[in-house]
Amino acid sequence: MKGEKRYDLIVVGGGTAGTLCAVAAARSGLKTVVIERNAYLGGMATGAGLTEMNAAGFQGKPLYKGIVDEIFREMIKSGHAQYHFAVPMSSNPDVKVDRLRYDPEILKIILEEKAIGAGVEFLYETEACAGIEEEEMCRVTVRSRYETFELEANYLVDATGNADLVRMLGGETVRASRDKLLTATMMFRLSGIDLDRLQEFMRSGKISDVIQKGYQEGVLKGRILAFTPIPGSSDVSLNVTRADCDYEDAEDYSKAAACARSQILPVCRFIRENVPGTENCYVTSISPFLGIRDARRIRGRYTLTLGDLENMTDFEDSIAVGCYPMDIHDPETKAVIWKVLPGVYHIPYRCIVPGKLHRTIVAGKCLSAEKEAFGAVRVMPIMMNVGESAGYAAALAKQEEKCLDELEAGSLKEWLADKYENVLREDGHE
Ligand SMILES: Cc1cc2nc3c(=O)[nH]c(=O)nc-3n(C[C@H](O)[C@H](O)[C@H](O)COP(=O)(O)OP(=O)(O)OC[C@H]3O[C@@H](n4cnc5c(N)ncnc54)[C@H](O)[C@@H]3O)c2cc1C
Structure with missing residues (x-):
């Protein structure tokens, strides 16, 4: 790796959540790099054979705005994705979900085009292996096949899917299940x-x-x-x-x-x-x-509960929405446990802010949630929405010259409303 590398934002993990976070941040003016273990973007969504964005819609209509919507539209336009509404789930046909079926190989290409288009730098086949938060900046040690080097940034995002980076930084994490496989x-x-x-x-x-x-x-x-x-x-x-x-x-x-x-x-x-x-x-x-499905999550400033989803609590610092039912694969009975939720629920910013850390947030499925709530919010469109908002949050922190744990709910809400509106206007539709 030639030269000293200093960024506004380092995103560790280039899954769908990390990629959307990086694109949102870079479009908002942050010099952003993604560290990704694989040689492609998208993580599970593109590399693991997944082909359905669960609960991409609600009651027969697309649910998401912003970059999520932009990506879905591009795949649909080129014939590589399609909405399917009220699809019965194979393990319980009474549960019906609005889904977007897609070709994962094409999503790989689109995510990369979005990243390049936004000016995101990415390092493939590299792994974050250590990190430290200092008062004014953060450092991440990165290992590629042939070298180990250090990157610096004002802010970090852990989009590893299992809170790898937060653990390295000494933040508190919780294993999904301590006693069960x-x-x-x-x-x-x-x-x-x-x-x-x-x-x-x-x-x-x-x-x-x-x-x-x-x-x-x-x-x-x-x-x-x-x-x-x-x-x-x-x-x-x-x-x-x-x-x-x-x-x-x-x-x-x-x-x-x-x-x-x-x-x-x-x-x-x-x-x-x-x-x-x-x-x-x-x-x-x-x-x-x-x-x-459920690995390690952070212990955040707030832990999302099933009650929050059932009550559709509209948090002051809401950053993402979802409507997927709770779906837990029980290792003992081998059955899938379903709980249908009443409507569109919210995820607050505090769920992505790890306790003890100041310049780091998470994007994607290592957010802070109880097992049952996690069983609902863990799916791709929701995690993409969380990722995108995490990128905007980093941009707001830079603009306000604040740490990530200092953002105020009111200004975050206004900032996000503006960002999502702008994305739609640029795209030419409302
Ligand atoms: C078996 C299974 C089936 C699923 N089916 C569906 C489905 O049908 N529909 C649906 O909507 N959702 C489904 N999901 C959920 C979906 O996989 C997640 O919502 C989604 O992958 C979350 O995205 P993410 O970006 O947070 O994590 P990931 O996709 O896991 O991305 C994390 C990325 O971080 C990288 N990484 C990790 N550690 C490091 C490190 N130290 N350094 C560098 N890079 C690192 C990884 O290589 C990866 O690319 C399923 C999950 C599983 C496990």
Whole structure:
């Protein structure tokens, strides 16, 4: 890495939340860099076989504004995404969610274009391995394949998905589950599908019997068999493998990854025999890593509760909205526990401000929330909305020459209202 590197903002983690944070900050004038372990942006959304933005809409209409909306519109316009309203969830058809189905490879390209367009710098195949907050600035030690170097910035955003950076900085974090192993999934993609026949079968409701059969035979390790068609192709992505693990233990994680991968071919054979439209299907890609739904979160200035979501509390410092129901994958019963929530709920800024730290906030799924509330807010569109607002918050802190934990609710609210309006106006629609 040539030369000294000084930024306004370092974002560690270039998942959807980190990328939107960086784009928002850079568009607001901050010199911004993203440190990303992979060689692409998007994290789970682009690299793990996910293809559905859950609760991207509410009651049959798109829910989000700003950069989230901009990205969704671009993917739709090019034929690589589509809204599907009131889609029944495979583990409980009574629960219906408005979703945006998308092609993850195209999202990779769009996120990168957005970052480059906004002037965001990014360092791929680099990892933050240490960090320190000082009174006037922050330092992050970054390791790439061939070198280790230090970057400096006024502000930091932890968008690692598991509060890696906050931990390095000495901030307080909480493990999702101390005593129980967590259910992880390795997604995969199938080609050679007759989509019309598959969709007809899914509509018939007979999939529940197939899930029951697969579970009894031991081929399905959980009570779920979700096929998601990928727009622009005749492929589907499958959320079906299950492996319980302590994701922070290298040996345990590795065994779980092998265990999940070993389920893929038997599942493939099972569905070919039991699900019409899949008779000639074959595996075309497997996620390179296990998806851990609920990892480590920060202990923030406020911890979001299920009550907040049920009451749709409109916080003074609200920065993001969502409407996804609570959806927890229980490692003991292997069932998905659902709780439908009454409407659009809010996430306050204080949930992304870690206790004890001043110049660091988080973006994405390591925000401060109780397990049940996290089970609802953890999905991609909500985390993208949180990420975007985190980027604007960093820009406000720079403008007001304040630390990130000093922002006042009133000025943040005004600033966000202005930012989201501007983005819409620039885009030419309201
Ligand atoms: C199995 C599974 C299925 C899911 N299905 C859906 C679904 O269908 N629909 C939906 O809307 N949501 C789904 N989700 C939730 C979705 O994955 C999250 O909402 C989303 O990934 C959160 O984005 P993020 O940017 O916070 O985190 P991530 O996507 O995890 O991004 C974090 C990024 O940080 C990088 N990183 C981590 N540590 C470091 C470090 N030290 N240095 C540098 N880089 C680092 C990682 O490489 C990664 O790119 C699912 C989650 C799982 C686990």
